[in-house]
Amino acid sequence: xxxxxxxxxxxxxxxxxxxxxxxxxxxxxxxxxxxxxxxxxxxxxxxxxxxxxxxxxxxxxxxxxxxxxxxxxxxxxxxxxxxxxxxxxxxxxxxxxxxxxxxxxxxxxxxxxxxxxxxxxxxxxxxxxxxxxxxxxxxxxxxxxxxxxxxxxxxxxxxxxxxxxxxxxxxxxxxxxxxxxxxxxxxxxxxxxxxxxxxxxxxxxxxxxxxxxxxxxxxxxxxxxxxxxxxxxxxxxxxxxxxxxxxxxxxxxxxxxxxxxxxxxxxxxxxxxxxxxxxxxxxxxxxxxxxxxxxxxxxx
Amino acid sequence: xxxxxxxxxxxxxxxxxxxxxxxxxxxxxxxxxxxxxxxxxxxxxxxxxxxxxxxxxxxxxxxxxxxxxxxxxxxxxxxxxxxxxxxxxxxxxxxxxxxxxxxxxxxxxxxxxxxxxxxxxxxxxxxxxxxxxxxxxxxxxxxxxxxxxxxxxxxxxxxxxxxxxxxxxxxxxxxxxxxxxxxxxxxxxxxxxxxxxxxxxxxxxxxxxxxxxxxxxxxxxxxxxxxxxxxxxxxxxxxxxxxxxxxxxxxxxxxxxxxxxxxxxxxxxxxxxxxxxxxxxxxxxxxxxxxxxxxxxxxxxxxxxxxxxxxxxxxxxxxxxxxxxxxxxxxxxxxxxxxxxxxxxxxxxxxxxxxxxxxxxxxxxxxxxxxxxxxxxxxxxxxxxxxxxxxxxxxxxxxxxxxxxxxxxxxxxxxxxxx
Numbered sequence: 027x028x029x030x031x032x033x034x035x036x037x038x039x040x041x042x043x044x045x046x047x048x049x050x051x052x053x054x055x056x057x058x059x060x061x062x063x064x065x066x067x068x069x070x071x072x073x074x075x076x077x078x079x080x081x082x083x084x085x086x087x088x089x090x091x092x093x094x095x096x097x098x099x100x101x102x103x104x105x106x107x108x109x110x111x112x113x114x115x116x117x118x119x120x121x122x123x124x125x126x127x128x129x130x131x132x133x134x135x136x137x138x139x140x141x142x143x144x145x146x147x148x149x150x151x152x153x154x155x156x157x158x159x160x161x162x163x164x165x166x167x168x169x170x171x172x173x174x175x176x177x178x179x180x181x182x183x184x185x186x187x188x189x190x191x192x193x194x195x196x197x198x199x200x201x202x203x204x205x206x207x208x209x210x211x212x213x214x215x216x217x218x219x220x221x222x223x224x225x226x227x228x229x230x231x232x233x234x235x236x237x238x239x240x241x242x243x244x245x246x247x248x249x250x251x252x253x254x255x256x257x258x259x260x261x262x263x264x265x266x267x268x269x270x271x272x273x274x275x276x277x278x279x280x281x282x283x284x285x286x287x288x289x290x291x292x293x294x295x296x297x298x299x300x301x302x303x304x305x306x307x308x309x310x311x312x313x314x315x316x317x318x319x320x321x322x323x324x325x326x
Numbered sequence: 327x328x329x330x331x332x333x334x335x336x337x338x339x340x341x342x343x344x345x346x347x348x349x350x351x352x353x354x355x356x357x358x359x360x361x362x363x364x365x366x367x368x369x370x371x372x373x374x375x376x377x378x379x380x381x382x383x384x385x386x387x388x389x390x391x392x393x394x395x396x397x398x399x400x401x402x403x404x405x406x407x408x409x410x411x412x413x414x415x416x417x418x419x420x421x422x423x424x425x426x427x428x429x430x431x432x433x434x435x436x437x438x439x440x441x442x443x444x445x446x447x448x449x450x451x452x453x454x455x456x457x458x459x460x461x462x463x464x465x466x467x468x469x470x471x472x473x474x475x476x477x478x479x480x481x482x483x484x485x486x487x488x489x490x491x492x493x494x495x496x497x498x499x500x501x502x503x504x505x506x507x508x509x510x511x512x513x514x515x516x517x518x519x520x521x522x523x524x525x526x527x528x529x530x531x532x533x534x535x536x537x538x539x540x541x542x543x544x545x546x547x548x549x550x551x552x553x554x555x556x557x558x559x560x561x562x563x564x565x566x567x568x569x570x571x572x573x574x575x576x577x578x579x580x581x582x583x584x585x586x587x588x589x590x591x592x593x594x595x596x597x598x599x600x601x602x603x604x605x606x607x608x609x610x611x612x613x614x615x616x617x618x619x620x621x622x623x624x625x626x627x628x629x630x631x632x633x634x635x636x637x638x639x640x641x642x643x644x645x646x647x648x649x650x651x652x653x654x655x656x657x658x659x660x661x662x663x664x665x666x667x668x669x670x671x672x673x674x675x676x677x678x679x680x681x682x683x684x685x686x687x688x689x690x691x692x693x694x695x696x697x698x699x700x701x702x703x704x705x706x707x708x709x710x711x712x713x714x715x716x717x718x719x720x721x722x723x724x725x726x727x728x729x730x731x732x733x734x735x736x737x738x739x740x741x742x743x744x745x
Contacts, residue, residue, distance in 0.1 A: 031543060034336035041614075044616050076573075076616070078603070079561060081563065170404045171405075187402075191428055191429070191431075191432040194436060194723065194729075196669075213405070214407070214416055
């Protein structure tokens with residue numbers, strides 16, 4: 027009898043597809059959060075595989091803060107068209123009109139308004155009862171405790187001490203009116219899995235992930251992109267640095283790393299010897315306990 | 327994060343034990359020594375006083391929630407990831423206290439290998455017997471026992487052998503035959519990833535070597551073909567006006583184009599026309615692949631049905647017996663109605679009888695029990711509103727398991743294994 031074996035990436039892929047199909051079968055109105063980053067690219071690719079040969083049975087939702095990199099908007103509009111998906115963009119226009127920014131109001135308030143607030147608003151407006159997100163458990167220690175189906179109350183809040191046990195591959199999708207779930211189909215993927223899969227499947231990603239000479243300011247341990255619209259502190263002088271981004275968030279709060287990796291193979295080689303986590307360049311995670319607190323408030 | 331070869335296999339394991347056994351230290355050690363934890367994550371938990379690997383409180387790495395760090399306990403299952411050039415590991419880390427039996431059952435349900443810890447000073451305790459019993463109930467094929475804190479018993483081989491012997495005898499009675507015992511000092515790092523210099527007398531493999539060598543297949547491809555239908559795909563697009571495919575994840579076995587199949591519970595037969603996949607159609611598919619099947623005949627199939635080989639049908643019944651681990655705050659009671667979710671099927675059920683409750687410490691059966699409280703395990707009979715297509719859990723972990731859902735709160739209140 028021939029040996030039938032899946033590689034670990036194939037097994038992860040199959041698990042993710044199974045999760046997505048369960049959600050589409052059991053929920054009334056699912057949506058996929060699409061943040062334009064590499065994890066979203068992988069999640070979207072998996073969704074295309076899951077529902078092939080049919081079209082995607084849900085729309086993509088981009089919660090836009092207005093502070094994303096120009097390359098991210100360009101990539102988003104091109105790729106969504108390329109794969110024939112439907113995209114909704116939602117912004118907290120009220121907060122944007124008031125000039126919400128992390129420098130004057132602080133990172134916590136800015137994220138609270140432009141990300142968590144906008145997300146909750148968009149989910150309510152769309153009447154979505156399930157929202158796919160590309161979060162991974164290896165990213166951050168409170169996410170290590172997260173379920174694949176993350177129950178949220180009427181306010182979108184997470185209660186880590188009161189989670190449903192999740193057994194075998196049996197996901198409990200029964201909810202009351204007003205409740206919703208966040209579903210994380212790539213929970214079990216690591217950063218390395220994501221990169222390896224992007225390479226194996228030839229998945230397009232935003233060019234910011236590849237190293238290039240970019241204008242940067244050096245602020246403490248961080249390389250802050252000095253792109254258009256970026257606030258510089260007094261005395262900061264942009265200079266060209268060969269660099270790339272390991273994760274993509276908002277411009278004011280996402281640092282770059284020095285790198286010469288211009289191909290996916292070189293990115294993988296870098297990731298395989300990385301001694302610091304990718305979230306280190308994300309200012310949102312720092313401060314005491316912050317990811318856990320944000321998730322309790324409704325962050326994804 | 328040292329692996330880069332996409333062709334390596336995946337091992338899902340569960341680690342069980344209490345903080346006192348040094349479990350978090352063992353896991354921290356595995357993560358640290360395989361570079362499964364990053365420097366900035368380590369820095370966040372670095373202590374001033376030395377606590378094992380280079381002054382890091384390894385336990386703090388695994389306790390993710392604020393309440394856990396404050397109280398120095400592990401509340402819930404945490405999932406950890408690490409990899410070596412040979413294998414990727416997904417580790418469900420479970421607390422070992424009695425009240426957290428439900429977490430251990432949860433963590434074990436997706437694993438095929440368990441790692442349990444024993445404190446070498448204490449030997450086989452009631453807690454060890456409880457853990458071992460749950461592992462045997464959940465049908466995990468492999469058990470690795472790390473006999474930890476060998477540094478505190480002067481690395482004495484005789485102590486290791488005494489514990490190993492007691493455990494081997496106990497496990498055999500539980501039906502666990504693949505048992506591997508390893509003497510370990512997680513704190514000093516002996517026999518976890520590196521061998522260390524303190525136990526020359528031990529000739530077996532380290533914990534990591536053992537985990538790298540375990541057979542991960544579970545041989546589910548060799549079992550009978552089971553395909554629970556998740557979704558019916560009818561794109562009705564211009565290119566595919568008449569396409570009708572059945573989407574699902576193969577629970578066990580293999581399937582080929584042309585195979586004669588049967589749909590259950592109705593029993594209608596047909597043949598496999600195509601095995602549709604994004605990267606091109608396949609001639610053959612096997613568990614646990616997610617695929618889409620099309621059939622030669624137009625037969626009525628919907629979510630909740632199971633496609634099987636016509637000559638290898640599972641059982642279909644409306645009354646079943648199962649071992650249940652209860653997880654709800656309200657006890658399981660014979661008068662109540664619940665939902666059960668089995669593969670892709672959700673049906674209403676009523677507990678008709680509690681056959682017995684297992685005393686998880688003494689491993690005796692109490693036949694007079696009339697309810698199961700949280701964290702209790704017992705055998706029950708259920709009556710269902712419509713028939714289920716199933717196998718015994720001992721034969722098939724996917725088609726033999728279900729969860730019990732409270733019909734009022736919608737919470738998952740039980741894990742059940744069909745017997």
